[in-house]
Amino acid sequence: MIVEIMGNFFSNHSLAIINRNIAIELDKYVDVFIHPLDKYDQSYKLSINVVNKLNELQNKPKLIPDLQIRHSYPPLWRWPESKKTKVVFIQPIENTRILFEWQYKFETFADHVITISDWCANIFIEAGLNPEKISVMYPGFNPELFNTNNRFDSETFRFIYIGGIVYRKGIDLLLNAWKKTFTKQDNVHLMIKDTPQVYGKSNLPEIINQMNNSGYAQANILSDIKSEDEMAQLYKNSDVIVHPYRAEGFGMHIQEAMSCGCIPLVSEGGPTDEFVKDYKINTKKVSVSNDLQKSGLINPGDSLAMMGSYEQILEPDINDLSNKMRYLFENRSKILIDKSNLSTWQVSGERLYKILTMIQSKNSTKLTNRE
Template sequence: MTDLVWHSSFASLTGYSGSSRALVLALEDRGLAVRPLYLFDSDDREAALFGPVHPRIAALQRERPLRLDLPQVVYGRGDLFAKNSGGYKVGFTMLEVDRLPAEWVRQANLMDEVWAPTAWGAAMFRESGVTRPAYSVPLGVDLEIFRPGPPRAQLAGRTVFLSVFEWGVRKGWDLLLRAYRAAFRPGDDVLLLLKVDCREPAVNPLRAMAEALPSPAPPVGLIYNRPLAPAQLAELYRGADCFVLPSRGEGWCMPALEAMACGTPALVTDWSGPTEFVRETSGYPLAIRGLVPAPADQPLYAGARWADPDMEHLVALLRRVHANRDEARAKGTLTAEDARRWGWDAAAEVIAERLGAAR
């Protein structure tokens, strides 16, 4: 028996793969019979390319029949929607700029409906020219792993800012380092801890960060290209006073939500994906000065814009967190409560409702 084909990736080190695994398993736990299908090749090739697939996903691929008369969700880049071979076609994607590429729009309009993880994203699809019904279908967070814990024992006298991101100008690392240096002196009781992953062998993030943060500068710690298990990552979030990411655009922003679930308030740009879950009452929305052209050398961003985060506001918010740690702790309590809305089971419930409405 099969109720749904989920056409995506499941083993690579990407946000799509991680959320695909979580969504398929959450849908299974709700009683939907899901057939995972690898998007880029045969199912066995994914394991050969990226290592073992989650055992439950692999078992479903072996045991569940593949049926093309059922609803099928292609969850990946919008230029892959044409691979959808289902009886009811759903395209599920996200992008971090203010418009979709023309090819994404063309393929989205071949679907029966399209999904974005946020209301902002669904509205952006429509504004880009998608004429098929566009719905907001959220992602989620593992609330069993990402949950509050006791106060940290080490560095208790310092304000610890944490940023977790994959290297790239979109993540606003340059703004963060400049603002941090402007906000604090070398002797201040602060620490900026960066967890950075870089998959581009020709790029040297360490040199770029050193140039952006010349001495003398307040202290910075770096975890570079070191994979962490989810439980280790949760410990990292719990050890911070504030999560910071002055990103220029996000489709969702999973690290911010993971930090929130751990009781760490998020200081993130008040535009694009994070507007779905970051609130003034429980976090630190970072104002933008407007929208500016995204880099022309990125094909997906041709003709699109992204946010210009407000540098002065970022400096002020960093200082506010340091000067008012009690406020940050209070926001952390509220933000952990906010995050309870965003479990994977809640995301699976929305998907089940959408599929039920489509029948």
């Protein structure tokens, strides 16, 4: 079986992390070559072994693939060069609805869709796509890197937030809960890993500076951490990873942090329910109202804005978030982390190989179940 994988490979965005890891794992089973949509950037500090392997996969002879995997945002809507090639999309989704245009294009171009959680799969199925052509492959983590070896236990209790400084990730809820819960008298620290290269610049530095000068517990922004080694050490220096999201597709950083010994504190009712068992924030489902869209809290180009009032999001309870942050702060030594549902990249690669073998063995009828 010859497999081509198209997408970004050389950045530290979640899509690129998935692409390079599944390419390396899948190469153990089939003939894989990659079609990068980005260029190598030394600033992302990828390991030399990973870079060499990606270069090897990129420089392989470009044979006609049996299967072409596409994993990018937005998706690549086009026909493959050969009619022989089946098209497989790996497609995360954070919304509870799929744009009608996307639904039509998946039905037109895709032989199969692989998504990253059961939660995401249900969104595709509820949109009317054929359940037999939807599969789930959980993203993984590298246990040789993300583990509890050399954890740093500090007297200061440390919360960490990793994600976009955008409305759907719930950073506003976290900052308001932080001010509600802790003061400078508490030996506690909030570290925020910003990703302006992905989500754009924000006014977060001004907000954090104002908070630190107003009697609240210390918070700071981390923007220079890029490599996986640096991320692993950051997790090992932290006690709780907190993510009060309104919309999420999986939460790779939560899985990585848990494997390094961080307690997860995340929204209930989303995809993280599939691997986080305890310490979930109470939520309710709400519609994205016109008033909310006009408030300026949602970027006009954000997927929530595109879906409009058809979209539903989770709204975490800020009081429950505050209470649970306080509880974890006061009871760290009593808490055990259940890692039984975490998945490594090796498991992801095995799962992907089984899915592709199944796809290759079947006749192609595209995704639609309306024939």
